Amino acid sequence: MSNKTILLYAEVTKENYLHTVLFELANKAHELAKSLDNATIAALLITKPGMLNEFKEAFENNGFDKVYIAEHEKFSNYSTELYSKAALDIIKEIQPEIILIGATTQGRDLAPRISSSLHTGLTADCIELEINEKGMLAATRPTFGGKLMATILCKNKPQMATVRPKVFKPLNEILKKNTEYILKTPDLSNLKTNVELIKFTKNLTSCINELDSAEIIVAGGKGMKNEEGFRLLKEFANTIGAAVGASRGAVDMGLAAHEMQIGQTGKTVTPKLYIACGISGAIQHIVGMDGSDKVIAINSDKNAPIFENSDYGIVGDAFEILPQLTKMLIK
Amino acid sequence: MKILVCIKQVPDTADIKWTENNTIQREGVESVINPFDIYAIETALEIKKSCENVEITALSMGPLQAEEILRKAIAVGCDNGVLVSDKKFAGADTYSTGKTIAAAIKTFCPDFDLIICGQFATDGDTAQTGPTIANNLDIPQVTYVKQINSCENNSITLERETEEGTETLKVHFPALICVLQNDKEPQRPRINGIIKAQKAEIQTLTLNDIGLSSDEVGIKGSPTYVSKAFRPENKREKCVIINTCDELFEKLCQCGVKINE
Numbered sequence: 001m002s003n004k005t006i007l008l009y010a011e012v013t014k015e016n017y018l019h020t021v022l023f024e025l026a027n028k029a030h031e032l033a034k035s036l037d038n039a040t041i042a043a044l045l046i047t048k049p050g051m052l053n054e055f056k057e058a059f060e061n062n063g064f065d066k067v068y069i070a071e072h073e074k075f076s077n078y079s080t081e082l083y084s085k086a087a088l089d090i091i092k093e094i095q096p097e098i099i100l101i102g103a104t105t106q107g108r109d110l111a112p113r114i115s116s117s118l119h120t121g122l123t124a125d126c127i128e129l130e131i132n133e134k135g136m137l138a139a140t141r142p143t144f145g146g147k148l149m150a151t152i153l154c155k156n157k158p159q160m161a162t163v164r165p166k167v168f169k170p171l172n173e174i175l176k177k178n179t180e181y182i183l184k185t186p187d188l189s190n191l192k193t194n195v196e197l198i199k200f201t202k203n204l205t206s207c208i209n210e211l212d213s214a215e216i217i218v219a220g221g222k223g224m225k226n227e228e229g230f231r232l233l234k235e236f237a238n239t240i241g242a243a244v245g246a247s248r249g250a251v252d253m254g255l256a257a258h259e260m261q262i263g264q265t266g267k268t269v270t271p272k273l274y275i276a277c278g279i280s281g282a283i284q285h286i287v288g289m290d291g292s293d294k295v296i297a298i299n300s301d302k303n304a305p306i307f308e309n310s311d312y313g314i315v316g317d318a319f320e321i322l323p324q325l326t327k328m329l330i331k
Numbered sequence: 332m333k334i335l336v337c338i339k340q341v342p343d344t345a346d347i348k349w350t351e352n353n354t355i356q357r358e359g360v361e362s363v364i365n366p367f368d369i370y371a372i373e374t375a376l377e378i379k380k381s382c383e384n385v386e387i388t389a390l391s392m393g394p395l396q397a398e399e400i401l402r403k404a405i406a407v408g409c410d411n412g413v414l415v416s417d418k419k420f421a422g423a424d425t426y427s428t429g430k431t432i433a434a435a436i437k438t439f440c441p442d443f444d445l446i447i448c449g450q451f452a453t454d455g456d457t458a459q460t461g462p463t464i465a466n467n468l469d470i471p472q473v474t475y476v477k478q479i480n481s482c483e484n485n486s487i488t489l490e491r492e493t494e495e496g497t498e499t500l501k502v503h504f505p506a507l508i509c510v511l512q513n514d515k516e517p518q519r520p521r522i523n524g525i526i527k528a529q530k531a532e533i534q535t536l537t538l539n540d541i542g543l544s545s546d547e548v549g550i551k552g553s554p555t556y557v558s559k560a561f562r563p564e565n566k567r568e569k570c571v572i573i574n575t576c577d578e579l580f581e582k583l584c585q586c587g588v589k590i591n592e
Binding site for chain 2: 143241275297
């Protein structure tokens with residue numbers, strides 16, 4: 001083990017489990033550590049007291065060498081100010097080489113506070129991470145509206161990156177380690193928070209989880225034109241037991257809710273089958289669904305880029321094709 | 332109440348195409364106001380409607396042409412426009428951009444109450460500049476803001492959307508919020524707004540005005556840099572084009588779609 005550390009942010013969800021993006025980051029971190037003199041893999045856990053025992057097995061099975069824990073009653077709910085203070089105290093002490101954070105709403109809120117305070121860079125939404133020949137973190141992300149891939153280096157330390165859930169795969173076997181737990185008691189006495197949580201309303205219709213676990217997704221884009229188009233799409237999706245997603249274009253037109261959005265500023269999905277209806281296939285969308293096993297595209301424009309990213313395509317009007325398919329499937 | 336709205340001029344990403352030489356075709360690409368920032372302006376206008384004595388200043392960092400979007404912001408109801416522009420700011424990453432904008436705000440409007448940004452910009456898509464501005468000003472931030480519930484003299488109550496649900500938060504000023512898009516129709520400029528926008532004097536702040544050194548801004552002040560840029564590769568085999576619905580139905584079945592009996 002070298003004295004270099006790769007630190008991963010362990011997000012605790014409202015339901016009190018570890019966000020699974022941690023295990024995806026852990027798998028990648030093990031890969032990076034090999035090119036970094038077997039760097040230490042550490043997690044940073046900010047939580048209310050009493051949670052650690054619940055998580056120990058997960059840390060140990062995912063090969064964490066160390067876990068730094070900041071515990072406090074005030075950490076029951078996420079707070080930008082309190083969490084960034086706790087994170088910074090620990091990071092300044094251990095001086096990691098690399099920090100990886102899941103690009104969840106919490107991670108995206110927290111990461112820039114940390115990088116800005118540490119006077120270092122932060123590369124958002126990376127889809128590939130490597131250690132280059134100079135031992136630097138080479139972080140690749142879609143940019144320029146997703147039409148260009150850029151590999152970004154950082155001249156300061158720590159080198160920081162965020163990665164969306166589902167971009168990397170978790171370990172496919174248990175990598176048992178004797179994890180060392182280091183408890184830190186943060187000093188929050190001088191810190192007054194200016195943001196109060198008044199209430200939290202849990203999502204009732206959890207279409208987010210539906211998209212995460214769906215084996216089949218039917219997604220609509222601008223080409224679905226209107227509410228009628230999305231009605232046909234939903235009818236088809238219901239018939240085959242698929243979850244419904246949307247492109248940013250469709251969300252911008254008000255045809256679908258933001259949480260249904262798939263793509264660079266929405267969700268990343270990895271179903272067995274992805275059926276893209278009336279989606280032109282801008283790279284921003286492709287990066288969110290390219291991990292699907294099979295892709296079928298329905299689009300009236302034979303030159304739509306979606307066809308370049310599909311296994312099967314049909315050039316035609318989804319308004320005619322979807323009801324026909326629904327009919328064929330029901331009989 | 333003083334509200335600052337940070338807006339950005341971005342290339343219309345739908346317009347960007349690849350040339351045959353594998354470079355991005357930038358010529359002829361139209362510049363637009365970042366779509367999320369339209370909602371940042373809308374949010375400020377909504378607050379102005381419900382509270383008294385609200386002054387809205389639109390701020391943009393960018394080349395001189397970005398003046399255009401500031402005038403558009405005034406045309407729909409913002410009171411002033413400030414452009415943060417200097418050749419030395421070019422090539423700034425989010426760390427440096429956030430620092431520069433924060434320094435500009437400290438210079439021309441240190442007594443602001445609320446800063447509103449769009450959650451993302453469509454060109455960089457990082458969602459990092461807003462929080463970086465807040466950090467440099469040492470004020471709290473709330474990201475993923477879906478709607479404003481109410482606004483008082485020194486605080487605002489709003490809803491933040493997360494993967495798991497909706498948080499209702501009370502935020503005391505000064506603070507920064509990053510807003511999501513919503514389904515409300517944005518304001519269209521009115522005639523008197525357009526006239527006001529044409530006449531408005533846009534204040535321009537350069538490096539000399541904001542108290543940073545040239546090493547702290549632009550490409551020099553940016554910890555990150557692009558080492559290479561390339562066209563995304565396509566990992567799929569060539570798409571098989573299907574001609575009939577029957578054939579498509581067959582493919583669906585092959586891909587595991589079950590007939591609903």
